[in-house]
Amino acid sequence: MNKIEDKIQEYFKWLKDNTLISSDPESEWNIVSIPYTAFFNDCIDIYVREMGSYYLLSDGGETFSNLDMLGLTYNKGVKRDHIDYVCRIHGVQIDENKHLNIQCEKKDFAISKHNLLTAILELAEMQYLVKDNIVNLFKDEVFDVLMDKQIRHTPEFRVSGQSGLEYVFDVQLAGLKEELLVKTFNRLQQDNVERFLFSWQDVHNARTAEVRGKKVCGLAVINDLEISPKAELLEALKNMGTRTLRWSERTDKLDKAFDVA
Numbered sequence: 342m343n344k345i346e347d348k349i350q351e352y353f354k355w356l357k358d359n360t361l362i363s364s365d366p367e368s369e370w371n372i373v374s375i376p377y378t379a380f381f382n383d384c385i386d387i388y389v390r391e392m393g394s395y396y397l398l399s400d401g402g403e404t405f406s407n408l409d410m411l412g413l414t415y416n417k418g419v420k421r422d423h424i425d426y427v428c429r430i431h432g433v434q435i436d437e438n439k440h441l442n443i444q445c446e447k448k449d450f451a452i453s454k455h456n457l458l459t460a461i462l463e464l465a466e467m468q469y470l471v472k473d474n475i476v477n478l479f480k481d482e483v484f485d486v487l488m489d490k491q492i493r494h495t496p497e498f499r500v501s502g503q504s505g506l507e508y509v510f511d512v513q514l515a516g517l518k519e520e521l522l523v524k525t526f527n528r529l530q531q532d533n534v535e536r537f538l539f540s541w542q543d544v545h546n547a548r549t550a551e552v553r554g555k556k557v558c559g560l561a562v563i564n565d566l567e568i569s570p571k572a573e574l575l576e577a578l579k580n581m582g583t584r585t586l587r588w589s590e591r592t593d594k595l596d597k598a599f600d601v602a
Contacts, residue, residue, distance in 0.1 A: 349504065352539060375458060378532070379465035380407035387457060389450075396450055398443045398457050404464055405439035411468055415439065423478055424464060430497050430509045431460040455506050462536065466527060479527040479564045479588075480511055486591070487512070492599055498522065502543030511562075516601030520552055523560045523599075529570035537561065538581050559583040560598060 498513035
């Protein structure tokens, strides 16, 4: 077992040791409290109910409640499109009460919980989109530039990691000798860098074995137009072998960043 695999096992142990489970016998719901913070630095609760041969997983409506408090109502426009996009790629359903739900077979509990958690965390980043004048999302802006430059790519690229968990990268590019997996960051912060680096390392070994003979590379595209990212976060990405592209430097560096051999 190499050092990275050791660290992944340490991460799983930390996650298990800091996950709390409680139950309500009357409602038959179990509450799984996970040591990740989303809105207002509150930890995330996932509600689980056994329904015969399957499980129902839900956020209990907390995500939409928090979005509403921030003024990010679920109506027409780019913000609703983004919510629908995040839910779609992670297999999450929005019910009539605005609860985020996943119904899964019992054998798929782990990956379904992971997908619901990932969706909640991604939607929590919308708290940085509270300005009414936002007409486009950073991810879509990156897509538009790739289309304008006729750079062939696959959006919403889903891939399994060595752990068995699934991840969605915003863009994948494939060359004869290289594959590039791209994640966009509207704002670079410690929590989303940590999640990205874990997913990147989990995917890297699995993907390298799957696409034999190809070098698998990672690219973080960072929106730095309003807030400059911290140097230590950029250094962490570099130290883990991930390329970075600051959007303010796209004119001179985008073609090289997205180049695959």
